[in-house]
Amino acid sequence: xxxxxxxxxxxxxxxxxxxxxxxxxxxxxxxxxxxxxxxxxxxxxxxxxxxxxxxxxxxxxxxxxxxxxxxxxxxxxxxxxxxxxxxxxxxxxxxxxxxxxxxxxxxxxxxxxxxxxxxxxxxxxxxxxxxxxxxxxxxxxxxxxxxxxxxxxxxxxxxxxxxxxxxxxxxxxxxxxxxxxxxxxxxxxxxxxxxxxxxxxxxxxxxxxxxxxxxxxxxxxxxxxxxxxxx
Amino acid sequence: xxxxxxxxxxxxxxxxxxxxxxxxxxxxxxxxxxxxxxxxxxxxxxxxxxxxxxxxxxxxxxxxxxxxxxxxxxxxxxxxxxxxxxxxxxxxxxxxxxxxxxxxxxxxxxxxxxxxxxxxxxxxxxxxxxxxxxxxxxxxxxxxxxxxxxxxxxxxxxxxxxxxxxxxxxxxxxxxxxxxxxxxxxxxxxxxxxxxxxxxxxxxxxxxxxxxxxxxxxxxxxxxxxxxxxxxxxxxxxxxxxxxxxxxxxxxxxxxxxxxxxxxxxxxxxxxxxxxxxxxxxxxxxxxxxxxxxxxxxxxxxxxxxxxxxxxxxxxxxxxxxxxxxxxxxxxxxxxxxxxxxxxxxxxxxxxxxxxxxxxxxxxxxxxxxxxxxxxxxxxxxxxxxxxxxxxxxx
Numbered sequence: 001x002x003x004x005x006x007x008x009x010x011x012x013x014x015x016x017x018x019x020x021x022x023x024x025x026x027x028x029x030x031x032x033x034x035x036x037x038x039x040x041x042x043x044x045x046x047x048x049x050x051x052x053x054x055x056x057x058x059x060x061x062x063x064x065x066x067x068x069x070x071x072x073x074x075x076x077x078x079x080x081x082x083x084x085x086x087x088x089x090x091x092x093x094x095x096x097x098x099x100x101x102x103x104x105x106x107x108x109x110x111x112x113x114x115x116x117x118x119x120x121x122x123x124x125x126x127x128x129x130x131x132x133x134x135x136x137x138x139x140x141x142x143x144x145x146x147x148x149x150x151x152x153x154x155x156x157x158x159x160x161x162x163x164x165x166x167x168x169x170x171x172x173x174x175x176x177x178x179x180x181x182x183x184x185x186x187x188x189x190x191x192x193x194x195x196x197x198x199x200x201x202x203x204x205x206x207x208x209x210x211x212x213x214x215x216x217x218x219x220x221x222x223x224x225x226x227x228x229x230x231x
Numbered sequence: 232x233x234x235x236x237x238x239x240x241x242x243x244x245x246x247x248x249x250x251x252x253x254x255x256x257x258x259x260x261x262x263x264x265x266x267x268x269x270x271x272x273x274x275x276x277x278x279x280x281x282x283x284x285x286x287x288x289x290x291x292x293x294x295x296x297x298x299x300x301x302x303x304x305x306x307x308x309x310x311x312x313x314x315x316x317x318x319x320x321x322x323x324x325x326x327x328x329x330x331x332x333x334x335x336x337x338x339x340x341x342x343x344x345x346x347x348x349x350x351x352x353x354x355x356x357x358x359x360x361x362x363x364x365x366x367x368x369x370x371x372x373x374x375x376x377x378x379x380x381x382x383x384x385x386x387x388x389x390x391x392x393x394x395x396x397x398x399x400x401x402x403x404x405x406x407x408x409x410x411x412x413x414x415x416x417x418x419x420x421x422x423x424x425x426x427x428x429x430x431x432x433x434x435x436x437x438x439x440x441x442x443x444x445x446x447x448x449x450x451x452x453x454x455x456x457x458x459x460x461x462x463x464x465x466x467x468x469x470x471x472x473x474x475x476x477x478x479x480x481x482x483x484x485x486x487x488x489x490x491x492x493x494x495x496x497x498x499x500x501x502x503x504x505x506x507x508x509x510x511x512x513x514x515x516x517x518x519x520x521x522x523x524x525x526x527x528x529x530x531x532x533x534x535x536x537x538x539x540x541x542x543x544x545x546x547x548x549x550x551x552x553x554x555x556x557x558x559x560x561x562x563x564x565x566x567x568x569x570x571x572x573x574x575x576x577x578x579x580x581x582x583x584x585x586x587x588x589x590x591x592x593x594x595x596x597x598x599x600x601x602x603x604x605x606x607x608x609x610x611x612x613x614x615x616x617x618x619x620x621x622x623x624x625x626x
Binding site for chain 2: 116118119121122123124125126127128129132136137140141
C-alpha cells in the first residue's frame with residue numbers, strides 16, 4: 001500500500017492557498033452582488049455561477065487556452081517569469097480559483113444580503129464609512145455564511161479532478177493532486193493503493209467538514225466569532 | 232387618523248422652544264414622489280424646527296418616516312432643500328447632498344437597529360470611532376450613566392429589556408453630539424411608566440444640548456405629554472402646525488375601555504380657558520344641577536361652555552384633615568367624610584364635597600388620620616390627575 005504523501009501535501013497546500021485567495025476576492029465580490037443596484041448585476045451573478053454547471057473539461061479547456069503561450073495572459077506571464085502558466089502550481093491555483101469561485105461567493109453574498117438593512121442605515125448615521133460598516137457590522141453578522149463559503153471552497157478544491165487534469169497534467173510534486181493520484185492507481189489496476197488513498201481523502205474531508213460545521217453551529221449559540229474593532 | 236388612548240394627560244406644560252443664538256434650527260423643504268403601479272404617494276412638506284421637541288404626528292403611511300429618512304440622508308428628495316443652522320445638508324438646486332455619515336444627524340430608528348453582536352458599551356462607542364480609546368470610553372461611560380444603563384454595559388441587546396434597549400439606542404445616537412435628533416416612534420412599545428422616565432431623561436438631556444428633536448408618533452398621549460410644537464402630517468402633507476392644543480381636535484370619544492380605572496367620573500362644563508398656563512377651569516355638574524366644585528384641568532381643544540367628562544382615579548386624590556397650604560396642586564376642595572370602608576388592604580373613603588368622590592387610602596393612613604364618618608376633610612387633586620373625555624355622542 002503506497003500512499004502518495006507528496007500528492008496529499010500538494011492537494012492540501014493547493015486547497016489552502018485557493019481558499020485564502022477566494023476569501024480575499026469573495027468579500028468584495030459578494031458585497032457587490034449583495035448590495036449593488038446595477039441593472040446588469042444578473043450577468044455577473046450568472047458568470048460567477050457558471051463553474052457549477054459547466055463540465056470541468058470545458059472550463060479546463062478554456063483555462064488551458066487562456067493560460068497557454070498563445071494568449072495575452074500566458075504570453076505576459078511567460079515574458080515575466082520565463083515559463084508558461086499551464087502545467088505549473090500557479091496555473092493550478094488560478095484554475096482552481098475560477099472553478100471554486102461560486103462555492104465561496106454565493107454563500108458570502110447570501111449571508112451579506114440577509115443582514116438587516118436597518119443596521120447598515122444606523123451605522124451610516126453614526127458616521128461610519130461603508131468600509132467600516134462592512135467590517136464592523138456586515139462581516140461579523142455574516143460569519144456562518146463566510147465559514148460555509150470557505151469550507152465549501154476548500155473541500156471543492158480538495159476533490160477537483162477535471163480542471164486539474166486539463167491544465168495541470170500529472171507532474172509529481174507540482175500538479176499531481178490526490179484525485180489524479182487515485183486515477184493513476186486505478187488506471188494501473190493498483191486497487192489497494194487507490195483504496196487507501198481514497199479512504200484517507202474521504203476521512204480527511206469528512207473530519208474537516210464536521211469540525212467546521214460543528215464549530216459554526218456553536219458560534220451561533222456562543223458568538224465565538226466576533227471580530228475586534230475595525231476603524 | 233389613528234385612535235390614540237382616550238384620556239388626555241399632559242405630562243408637561245407646553246413651552247415654546249427657547250431661541251438660543253448658539254443653537255441651530257432645522258429648516259427643510261422636501262418633495263419626494265414614489266412612483267409605482269399600486270400607489271402614487273408623494274411627500275411635500277415645508278417646515279422648520281427650532282431647538283427642542285417638534286412632534287410629527289399623523290397616521291401610519293402619512294410619510295413621517297420618509298421625512299426623517301430624507302433629513303438623515305437615507306432617502307433622497309426629488310426636490311427641496313434641507314438646512315441645519317448655516318449648514319446645507321441637501322439642495323436639489325445645486326445637486327449637493329452631504330453623505331449620511333457626515334450629516335451628524337442622530338437617528339433612532341423605529342425598531343432601534345442596535346447591533347446585536349456588540350455589547351451595550353460597544354454599541355454606544357460605535358459612533359465615536361474618530362476618538363482615541365480613552366476619551367471614547369469616557370464619553371460612552373458618561374452617556375451610559377446619564378441614561379442609567381451603565382450596569383448593562385457588557386450585555387448584548389438581546390439580553391436586556393425593551394425599555395433598556397430604548398435607552399441604549401438613545402445613548403448611542405446622542406453620544407455622537409448630533410446637530411439634530413430624529414426619533415421614529417421610539418417609545419411606542421413601552422408601558423407608560425417606562426415611557427415617562429425615558430422622556431424625562433431625554434428632556435433633561437435636551438435642556439443641556441439645545442438641538443432640534445423631530446419626534447415621530449401616532450400616539451395622541453405622547454403629543455400632549457411632549458407638547459411643544461406639533462406638525463400634523465397626513466398623506467404626505469402638513470395639515471396643521473402649532474401647539475398640541477391648536478393642532479389636536481377635541482378629546483376622543485369616551486369608551487367603556489377608557490372609563491375602566493376611573494372611580495370618579497363627572498359631567499363638566501368648560502368655564503374658562505387659560506392658554507398661557509396650559510390649563511382650563513371646569514365646573515362639575517351633579518345630575519340635573521350644578522355643583523359648587525370647580526376643577527383646574529389640563530387644556531384641551533374645547534370652547535367655553537362645552538360639555539366634557541372628567542375622570543379622576545381614587546388613588547390619585549390626596550386627603551388632608553386640616554386645610555392645606557403651600558401645595559403645588561391647584562385643586563383643594565373642602566368636604567365631609569360620608570363613609571370609610573375597608574376593601575382588602577385598601578380603604579375606600581367616600582367624601583361629599585358638592586359631588587361625591589371616592590378616595591383610596593392605606594390602612595396606615597386611616598389610622599394615622601383617625602378618619603371616621605362625619606370628619607371634615609380636604610381633597611387635593613393635581614391638575615394632571617384630571618383626565619378629560621368627550622361626552623358620548625357629542626362631537
